[in-house]
Amino acid sequence: MSALTDTWGRVATDLRVSLTDRCNLRCNYCMPAEGLDWLPDDTVLTDDEVIRLVDIAVSRLGVTEVRFTGGEPLVRRGLVDIVRRTAALTPRPEISMTSNALGLSRNAQALADAGLDRVNISLDTIRPDTFHEITRRDRLHDVLAGLYAARDAGLGPVKVNAVLLRGVNDDQAPELLRWCVQEGFELRFIEQMPLDAQHAWSRTEMITADEIFARLDQEFTLTPAAEPRGSAPAELFAVDGGPATVGVIASVTRPFCGDCDRVRLTADGQVRNCLFAREESDLRGPLRDGASDAEIAERWVKAVVTKLPGHGINDPSFLQPARPMSAIGG
Numbered sequence: 222m223s224a225l226t227d228t229w230g231r232v233a234t235d236l237r238v239s240l241t242d243r244c245n246l247r248c249n250y251c252m253p254a255e256g257l258d259w260l261p262d263d264t265v266l267t268d269d270e271v272i273r274l275v276d277i278a279v280s281r282l283g284v285t286e287v288r289f290t291g292g293e294p295l296v297r298r299g300l301v302d303i304v305r306r307t308a309a310l311t312p313r314p315e316i317s318m319t320s321n322a323l324g325l326s327r328n329a330q331a332l333a334d335a336g337l338d339r340v341n342i343s344l345d346t347i348r349p350d351t352f353h354e355i356t357r358r359d360r361l362h363d364v365l366a367g368l369y370a371a372r373d374a375g376l377g378p379v380k381v382n383a384v385l386l387r388g389v390n391d392d393q394a395p396e397l398l399r400w401c402v403q404e405g406f407e408l409r410f411i412e413q414m415p416l417d418a419q420h421a422w423s424r425t426e427m428i429t430a431d432e433i434f435a436r437l438d439q440e441f442t443l444t445p446a447a448e449p450r451g452s453a454p455a456e457l458f459a460v461d462g463g464p465a466t467v468g469v470i471a472s473v474t475r476p477f478c479g480d481c482d483r484v485r486l487t488a489d490g491q492v493r494n495c496l497f498a499r500e501e502s503d504l505r506g507p508l509r510d511g512a513s514d515a516e517i518a519e520r521w522v523k524a525v526v527t528k529l530p531g532h533g534i535n536d537p538s539f540l541q542p543a544r545p546m547s548a549i550g551g
């Protein structure tokens with residue numbers, strides 16, 4: 222078996238698979254109100270193509286974790302079947318999903334039965350008015366129903382991902398943490414990154430990890446968690462002595478690229494060796510042209526070798542990738 226190793230010695234074992242670039246929310250730090258030009262249908266990998274590529278990744282390339290994302294993975298019609306077929310692969314990977322939870326209340330159990338192990342749910346506020354301000358939709362109740370359904374279906378530990386926006390929800394960080402602790406969800410704050418379709422991200426406007434800690438310190442005592450961080454993006458802290466924890470993913474101000482073990486597959490079959498990569502490697506073309514598994518695996522290995530040592534956000538020459546987060550797969 223080849224490993225997905227880059228020239229800096231990092232090994233990619235965590236595959237993020239985007240199943241669609243479409244989403245049913247319009248979070249203002251991610252997408253414009255009117256949405257985007259979606260990928261043409263014939264460029265999006267079919268269910269069979271997704272499974273063939275994931276199979277190559279786990280059986281030949283050492284991938285041990287598969288996370289489905291998007292866009293919004295729950296809007297992909299074949300999702301339950303894709304999860305079932307992924308769980309049947311050898312060796313069986315860990316299977317997780319990053320989702321906004323809209324509609325999850327209807328199929329959390331079916332997903333768990335199909336083999337989904339865990340979910341990360343995005344939720345930036347528990348106030349309906351702020352939820353509408355950020356997502357441009359009145360769907361907070363659906364997200365909460367999805368979260369509870371995920372917990373009841375055993376898709377845990379259920380993690381909650383939150384982005385803080387200055388003047389919008391940054392003052393709600395303690396409230397969100399208190400609620401997550403009470404409900405048994407593991408909250409992670411993510412620093413806002415320059416990946417929005419509108420290119421409106423600004424370094425001075427983003428809420429930094431230091432600011433997040435300052436807000437949380439007003440109400441909680443945070444102590445570094447005992448468990449080693451490894452390649453996890455989140456720095457973990459025990460809340461008021463534990464056992465509850467909170468995580469901070471400081472991609473901008475405290476990059477963790479040196480420990481990155483992730484590789485991404487877009488919904489249209491392009492490998493990206495970094496969220497911020499400006500180049501992609503096409504697997505869809507060879508796949509549809511009849512390439513063998515060994516040939517596709519070789520392309521994949523080559524795509525990862527060239528991974529840069531860091532994302533470069535803090536370099537003066539940094540250029541945002543052409544695709545926004547929703548089209549890469551967050």
Ligand code: SAM
Pocket residue numbers: 244250251290291292293294319320321341342343344382383384411412413414415416417546547550551
């Ligand atoms: N629709 C799914 C969801 O909401 O989780 C999956 C895709 S979404 C792009 C994945 C995560 O990326 C969400 O937690 C979202 O808040 C986050 N995200 C989107 N744009 C971001 C940005 N510019 N900086 C940081 N996180 C962002």
